[in-house]
Amino acid sequence: MKIVFQHSGILPVKKYGGIERIxxxxxxxxxxxxxxxxxxxxxxxxxxxxxxxxxxxPADFADFPGLIPKDADIVHLTYNYIPDCKVPTLVNMQxxxxxxxxxxxxxxxxxxxxxxxxxxxxxxxxALDFSEYPYIPRxxxxxxxxxFLAKGSWSVKNLKHCIKVCKKAKKHLNIAGGKSYWPxxxxxxxxxxxGDKKIEIMKESDAFLFPVRWHEPFxxxxxxxxxLGMPVFGSPYGSLPELINExxxxxxxxxxxxxxxxxxAENSYDRDEIRKYVEENFCISKLTDEYLKLYEKIIAGExxxxxxxxxxxDHPPEELLPY
Numbered sequence: 001m002k003i004v005f006q007h008s009g010i011l012p013v014k015k016y017g018g019i020e021r022i023x024x025x026x027x028x029x030x031x032x033x034x035x036x037x038x039x040x041x042x043x044x045x046x047x048x049x050x051x052x053x054x055x056x057x058p059a060d061f062a063d064f065p066g067l068i069p070k071d072a073d074i075v076h077l078t079y080n081y082i083p084d085c086k087v088p089t090l091v092n093m094q095x096x097x098x099x100x101x102x103x104x105x106x107x108x109x110x111x112x113x114x115x116x117x118x119x120x121x122x123x124x125x126x127a128l129d130f131s132e133y134p135y136i137p138r139x140x141x142x143x144x145x146x147x148f149l150a151k152g153s154w155s156v157k158n159l160k161h162c163i164k165v166c167k168k169a170k171k172h173l174n175i176a177g178g179k180s181y182w183p184x185x186x187x188x189x190x191x192x193x194x195g196d197k198k199i200e201i202m203k204e205s206d207a208f209l210f211p212v213r214w215h216e217p218f219x220x221x222x223x224x225x226x227x228l229g230m231p232v233f234g235s236p237y238g239s240l241p242e243l244i245n246e247x248x249x250x251x252x253x254x255x256x257x258x259x260x261x262x263x264x265a266e267n268s269y270d271r272d273e274i275r276k277y278v279e280e281n282f283c284i285s286k287l288t289d290e291y292l293k294l295y296e297k298i299i300a301g302e303x304x305x306x307x308x309x310x311x312x313x314d315h316p317p318e319e320l321l322p323y
Contacts, residue, residue, distance in 0.1 A: 001073040001295060002036040004087070006064065008057060011045040015194035018220045019078060019094050022287070025129040027052050029288040038072070040064060074295050080104070088298045090291075093118075093309075094126075096217060096317035103309040106298055108291075110218040111239030117215055118309040124294075126218045127287035128278070133199070133227035135275050142265045145172045147205035147230065149198070149221040152178020155320060156214035158235070161255050163187055165209075169263040173209070176201050202228045206267060208249075210234040211258050213321045215313075219243065226278040229271030233261045237321055248274045254323055 009017070011024045024047075031037045031051030039047055043056040058064055065083035068075060075089040080097075082089050082104050091107045097118055108122050109115035115123040146166055150157040152175055159175065163182060166173040172186050176198055179189040190201055208225035216238030223243070225232055232249035234240040241251055248269070252258040294304060311317065 001030075001292075001299075002038065002069065002071060003030060003295070004038045004040065004068055004072045004075045006040040006057060006075075006077060008042055010042045011039070011047055013194070015192075017194060021129075021132075022126050022220070022284075023078060025127070025284045026288055026291065028129075029284050030292075033288070038069065040067070073299055076291070076295075090294060090298055090304075092124075094217060096215060097309075097311040099311055099314075099316060101311060105308055106304045107309050108294060108304060109309075111242055113215065113239050113242060114217040115309075117238075117312055119307070119312050120305050120309040122294075122304045124287060124290045125282055126220050126223070127282045127284045128223055128227055129284045130227060130279060133224065135227065135229060136203070137229075137272060140267050140269075140271065141206065143171065143206050143262065143267050145174065145205045146262060147174050147176065147202060147208045147225060148178075149176045149202070149208065149225065150178075150210070150212075156212055156318060158211045158213045158323065161211055161258065161323060162209045165255060165259040165262045168259060171262055174201050174205055199228075202230070205230060207261075207269075208232045209258070209262070210240070211252060211255075211323060212237055212240070213323050214238065214319070215317060215321075216240060223278050223282045226274050226282075229274050231267075231269040231274060233258060235321075235323060248277050 005027055007023055009020050013020045027037050028050045037052045039052050040055050040057045045054055047054050065085045068085050068087055072087045075087050078092050080103055091104045093107050093109055108124055109120055110126050111123055115121055148159055148162045152159040167184050167186055175189045176193050208230045210222055210232055212235050218239050222232050226248055232244050233252050234244055236251050236253055244251055250261055
């Protein structure tokens with residue numbers, strides 16, 4: 001197939017990045033399988049060595065549709081847009097829609113709940129290239145160091161409760177993705193980090209806290225933490241019950257339950273089994289397999305949804321949910 005992508009950021013990602021990393025890994029996997037991959041992107045991107053053809057995105061984005069090769073099989077985008085051309089387009093939505101916002105008929109979501117919240121049943125889980133997440137087995141030990149990996153300034157990510165329970169339990173919390181302005185010897189702020197620095201902080205952590213207070217579409221940080229063997233303690237919202245089971249973590253329904261897990265001295269989770277779980281369920285080759293099936297359906301003239309997906313709930317997606 002000849003598959004066209006568009007992304008304005010520099011690829012591969014040098015520092016912090018989530019969706020961008022998955023997009024690049026998918027393109028790289030497609031190219032390794034012999035597909036012709038074209039990226040309309042940032043001229044500073046360095047993708048040729050991975051078999052990906054780079055075409056600079058035009059300064060006037062309105063010119064983009066006219067530059068898409070007419071013999072392309074499909075366009076794959078990660079935002080709500082359909083280029084005016086004859087080549088069919090698949091849109092992978094990573095975010096929640098707003099009330100009244102409609103998405104293209106060939107939209108793909110990132111979890112079963114994410115799709116359901118938009119009136120769809122079409123989804124593909126996000127995935128990792130495990131070569132970037134080296135796993136080093138280490139002895140089981142008690143919970144002493146916890147990790148928060150998200151944009152801390154965004155209240156729905158619930159950094160506040162993570163800080164409170166760790167201080168109360170007298171456990172250390174590494175914050176990667178923001179800063180705490182509540183001084184404590186137990187709270188360690190690292191700001192926005194990525195690459196080797198992020199992996200270094202993750203390796204020093206025993207478990208991951210993700211008590212989000214919104215309908216989380218997926219939560220890439222969840223599978224990143226699992227890739228390093230960390231159990232995940234999260235809230236019951238969005239995709240989390242799909243990703244977290246009793247062998248890899250626990251769903252905590254409120255702050256008291258989260259505190260109970262943080263305060264435990266005993267770590268009963270098998271780090272090797274957590275790594276095995278995430279490798280079997282969230283690897284980039286599996287993601288690419290599933291996208292290729294959807295490409296074929298669209299090229300054959302089928303649609304991925306019966307109607308245009310739209311946000312189904314009666315409250316905005318950013319509304320703070322109880323915890």
